[in-house]
Amino acid sequence: MKSGWNPTRRAVLAAAALATGFALFGTSAMADPIKVAAIYTVPVEQQWVSRIHKALNAAEERGDITYEYSENVANTDYERVMREYAEQGSDLVIGEVFGVERAARKVAADYPDIAFLMGSSFGPSQPNFAVFDNFIHEPSYLTGMIAGAATESDIIGMVGGYAIPEVNRLMNAFMEGALSVNPDVKFLVTFINSWYDPPKAKEAAFAMIDKGADILYAERFGVSDAAKERGVKAIGNVIDTAADYPGTILASALWHMEPTIDRAIAAVQDGSFEPADYGQYSYMGYGGGSFVVDESLASADSVAAAKEKEQEIKDGLFRVNVNDAEPKSTM
Numbered sequence: 001m002k003s004g005w006n007p008t009r010r011a012v013l014a015a016a017a018l019a020t021g022f023a024l025f026g027t028s029a030m031a032d033p034i035k036v037a038a039i040y041t042v043p044v045e046q047q048w049v050s051r052i053h054k055a056l057n058a059a060e061e062r063g064d065i066t067y068e069y070s071e072n073v074a075n076t077d078y079e080r081v082m083r084e085y086a087e088q089g090s091d092l093v094i095g096e097v098f099g100v101e102r103a104a105r106k107v108a109a110d111y112p113d114i115a116f117l118m119g120s121s122f123g124p125s126q127p128n129f130a131v132f133d134n135f136i137h138e139p140s141y142l143t144g145m146i147a148g149a150a151t152e153s154d155i156i157g158m159v160g161g162y163a164i165p166e167v168n169r170l171m172n173a174f175m176e177g178a179l180s181v182n183p184d185v186k187f188l189v190t191f192i193n194s195w196y197d198p199p200k201a202k203e204a205a206f207a208m209i210d211k212g213a214d215i216l217y218a219e220r221f222g223v224s225d226a227a228k229e230r231g232v233k234a235i236g237n238v239i240d241t242a243a244d245y246p247g248t249i250l251a252s253a254l255w256h257m258e259p260t261i262d263r264a265i266a267a268v269q270d271g272s273f274e275p276a277d278y279g280q281y282s283y284m285g286y287g288g289g290s291f292v293v294d295e296s297l298a299s300a301d302s303v304a305a306a307k308e309k310e311q312e313i314k315d316g317l318f319r320v321n322v323n324d325a326e327p328k329s330t331m
Contacts, residue, residue, distance in 0.1 A: 034268050037085035038069040039078065039095035042196045047221065047238035048134060052094065055257035064265055079103040086111040092268050095119065098164065105129055115273045117264045121165050124275035132260050132278040133166055134238065137173035138313050139253035139284065139291035141320045142306045143235045144177025146251040146293055147215045148185050149302035150233060155331065157188045157208025158217040161195045165324035167219060170237065170253070172323035174217055181305065186331040188213055198222030215250065224248060233297065240292055251293040259288045284313055
């Protein structure tokens with residue numbers, strides 16, 4: 001047992017059962033599923049949260065966990081919901097605490113025998129508060145390469161939710177990728193100050209198209225709708241929406257939460273969970289991020305260049321900068 005972590009009674013019993021299985025039958029036994037609860041401040045359809053939800057559903061289908069969740073939880077209610085799940089005997093609580101850091105960490109400290117894994121801009125804390133983030137800056141750089149080569153107006157519009165590190169680093173990586181293949185490209189950057197307001201994002205995108213943008217970076221829902229309506233191209237983020245916008249989505253940087261979720265579940269099951277930073281498991285090298293491109297829309301040369309760079313990233317020969325500073329318009 002690692003220091004700083006007290007395994008739940010369920011984990012202890014599962015370990016005992018596993019040991020008994022080995023002793024009696026000389027074979028392994030499946031651990032009982034652990035109880036997982038998730039708390040989301042937006043609908044599960046929202047890009048970021050949908051990746052967590054997908055990974056947890058997959059774990060439940062495998063029989064590793066039982067899973068319940070609350071969505072559209074207001075920041076003012078977050079602490080209450082966390083406590084309710086803790087009191088109900090959850091083994092692992094997952095969520096995003098960007099607006100409620102202090103309250104969430106206080107709740108976790110009050111329940112030291114429960115594991116907490118939270119999306120956060122800050123670090124882990126003893127005894128049981130681990131953090132994660134969607135570090136998909138690497139595939140974002142690759143989509144930038146595709147966009148920089150494809151733009152004809154040399155103007156790219158970018159619509160983000162909030163100017164926080166989690167968003168900023170993806171947008172900055174995209175911009176660096178675009179500039180690496182097209183130093184003449186200019187950017188229009190707008191934040192709508194909401195995680196889920198498709199109409200507002202759509203209006204911001206329309207304004208950028210009116211200023212000459214022929215490619216839009218769709219960090220939020222609503223941007224690709226504007227691109228489709230006006231006949232320009234878009235770059236997807238976190239999830240692949242190409243099937244919903246045929247002929248519109250040039251490329252997408254995808255987030256895969258399974259490497260993060262599966263490691264946390266395994267650690268709780270075997271009693272080794274520690275307050276750690278799980279952010280690295282969103283890197284391409286761990287399978288936490290990937291890059292897709294519509295080769296019918298992008299030039300063969302740009303696709304080849306992006307795929308070559310993708311391999312360099314996976315081989316450790318190229319490192320994409322992590323730049324958390326707020327991106328600015330350049331025109």
